[in-house]
Amino acid sequence: YVLIIDFGGQYNQLIARRVRENNVYCEVKPYTTPLEELKALNPIGIIFTGGPNSVYLEESPHISKEIFEWGVPVLGICYGCQLMAYTLGGEVTPAQDDSAREYGKTKTYYNTDCKLFQGLPEEGISWMSHSDYMARVPEGFALVAHSDACPNVAIADESRGFYGVQYHPEVNHTEHGQDMLHNFLYNVCGAVGDWTMEDYCKTAIAAVREQVGDGKVLLGLSGGVDSSVAAALLAEAVGNQLTCVFVDHGLMRKNEGDEVEAAFKKWDINFVRADAEQRFLDKLAGVTEPEKKRKIIGAEFIRVFEEESSKVGQVDFLVQGTIYPDVIESGKGDAAVIKSHHNVGGLPDDVQFQIIEPLRMLFKDEVRQLGRELGLPEYLVMRQPFPGPGLAIRIIGEITKEKADILRDADAIFREEIANAGLQYSINQYFAVLTNMRSVGVMGDARTYDYTLALRGVTTTDFMTADWARIPYEVLDKASSRIVNEVAGINRIVYDITSKPPATIEWE
Ligand code: XMP
Numbered sequence: 038y039v040l041i042i043d044f045g046g047q048y049n050q051l052i053a054r055r056v057r058e059n060n061v062y063c064e065v066k067p068y069t070t071p072l073e074e075l076k077a078l079n080p081i082g083i084i085f086t087g088g089p090n091s092v093y094l095e096e097s098p099h100i101s102k103e104i105f106e107w108g109v110p111v112l113g114i115c116y117g118c119q120l121m122a123y124t125l126g127g128e129v130t131p132a133q134d135d136s137a138r139e140y141g142k143t144k145t146y147y148n149t150d151c152k153l154f155q156g157l158p159e160e161g162i163s164w165m166s167h168s169d170y171m172a173r174v175p176e177g178f179a180l181v182a183h184s185d186a187c188p189n190v191a192i193a194d195e196s197r198g199f200y201g202v203q204y205h206p207e208v209n210h211t212e213h214g215q216d217m218l219h220n221f222l223y224n225v226c227g228a229v230g231d232w233t234m235e236d237y238c239k240t241a242i243a244a245v246r247e248q249v250g251d252g253k254v255l256l257g258l259s260g261g262v263d264s265s266v267a268a269a270l271l272a273e274a275v276g277n278q279l280t281c282v283f284v285d286h287g288l289m290r291k292n293e294g295d296e297v298e299a300a301f302k303k304w305d306i307n308f309v310r311a312d313a314e315q316r317f318l319d320k321l322a323g324v325t326e327p328e329k330k331r332k333i334i335g336a337e338f339i340r341v342f343e344e345e346s347s348k349v350g351q352v353d354f355l356v357q358g359t360i361y362p363d364v365i366e367s368g369k370g371d372a373a374v375i376k377s378h379h380n381v382g383g384l385p386d387d388v389q390f391q392i393i394e395p396l397r398m399l400f401k402d403e404v405r406q407l408g409r410e411l412g413l414p415e416y417l418v419m420r421q422p423f424p425g426p427g428l429a430i431r432i433i434g435e436i437t438k439e440k441a442d443i444l445r446d447a448d449a450i451f452r453e454e455i456a457n458a459g460l461q462y463s464i465n466q467y468f469a470v471l472t473n474m475r476s477v478g479v480m481g482d483a484r485t486y487d488y489t490l491a492l493r494g495v496t497t498t499d500f501m502t503a504d505w506a507r508i509p510y511e512v513l514d515k516a517s518s519r520i521v522n523e524v525a526g527i528n529r530i531v532y533d534i535t536s537k538p539p540a541t542i543e544w545e
């Protein structure tokens with residue numbers, strides 16, 4: 038167990054993922070967590086994250102000196118490094134001149150006798166982002182890396198297992214950064230590397246069985262990665278004590294509902310697919326305003342879910358697909374709260390059940406890996422994000438069954454061509470949008486007056502900002518000619534070349 042103490046840095050989750058990629062389990066805890074609580078976790082090593090503050094200011098995050106008396110190795114990164122220096126009696130000041138203030142890729146020279154850099158090249162690029170300077174390092178510390186501008190890029194007191202680096206070893210721009218973390222975990226902390234998804238899967242199944250006993254479990258399945266993996270885990274753990282309610286609002290992509298249902302056939306669970314297409318279409322008839330569509334769908338969704346789940350009778354547990362980034366971002370960590378819409382539906386207040394969150398400690402990549410362990414098909418495990426309101430917000434203007442069918446067919450061809458080109462994992466989200474515009478075309482000898490379809494593809498890490506994907510012309514060309522030939526009702530295709538901001542990823 039490695040403890041990551043969060044001082045508000047933007048890369049704190051990345052550090053945790055890197056540690057776990059080294060097969061070492063870790064958790065991120067805010068620096069405000071009481072010290073006894075942290076000590077009780079019995080970590081083999083501690084990592085201080087970066088952060089936006091200056092350690093010498095009173096209002097900045099600090100930590101008690103006592104943590105250095107536990108006999109546990111500490112790696113401080115960026116702010117974490119300065120905090121370590123400051124807390125142990127060194128001096129940190131604002132950088133006096135521009136040369137000591139470093140940003141971006143920086144040539145760095147390492148002392149490879151230091152355990153952190155053992156077996157690595159003596160120089161390489163590191164990713165810097167700091168404007169403070171360690172004017173004096175604490176007693177007992179040696180300078181173990183430098184740059185052309187800065188003599189103390191890394192410091193170490195190897196006798197106590199304390200290491201500090203001013204740069205960010207967790208980002209890809211730092212050459213051999215992952216090896217440095219590996220060295221810290223294995224050479225310094227003595228990690229054994231026993232965190233594997235195979236193990237986790239077994240442990241999680243046993244834990245769920247223990248918690249649930251012979252109780253009844255309810256899960257709302259959306260067909261997205263998280264709810265599918267949570268469902269598979271529960272299915273494996275408690276079998277027919279589990280009811281999965283899959284509300285099919287009729288605004289899913291082509292074949293999606295059947296695919297989801299098929300993936301769960303192998304388990305003996307109570308799988309309820311509520312075919313509510315007509316209900317949703319009726320409610321949405323004549324509605325054109327995007328937020329109104331969302332509200333209607335959200336409300337109807339809950340109604341259908343409640344109707345179906347009330348047929349199950351008394352339920353003891355409700356499963357939610359919360360994953361670790363949600364836990365860290367929900368304000369318990371110190372990182373700025375980034376995402377506001379989490380899909381925790383409006384459940385009635387008066388129901389009595391316990392919540393199970395079996396993915397609570399997992400990052401997205403780990404959730405996918407767990408899904409594979411549980412035997413879910415790759416098309417579910419690697420599914421791109423799909424909004425709750427589904428195609429409703431990709432049909433501009435009024436929604437009809439006819440429009441939804443046109444869009445489904447066109448979208449399926451686009452996705453097929455992306456997959457044929459091997460681009461399905463490098464483009465983070467890609468889909469077709471049925472615009473509400475018709476234009477004139479010519480097919481054979483006849484004039485047509487049909488819909489314009491827009492294709493959208495974006496690359497992004499967090500979906501808060503995104504760039505339009507540079508899909509090769511040949512791929513766009515193939516998709517375009519197939520769609521206009523194979524899908525009646527579309528005679529023109531455009532590709533969306535706006536980034537977010539100023540546009541959003543979806544069109545509504
Ligand atoms: P935008 O369009 O806001 O989308 O750039 C960012 C990400 O959020 C998804 N999205 C939604 N997801 N309900 C959802 O569950 C919604 O109403 C919704 N609107 C957008 C979108 O697909 C993208 O991944």
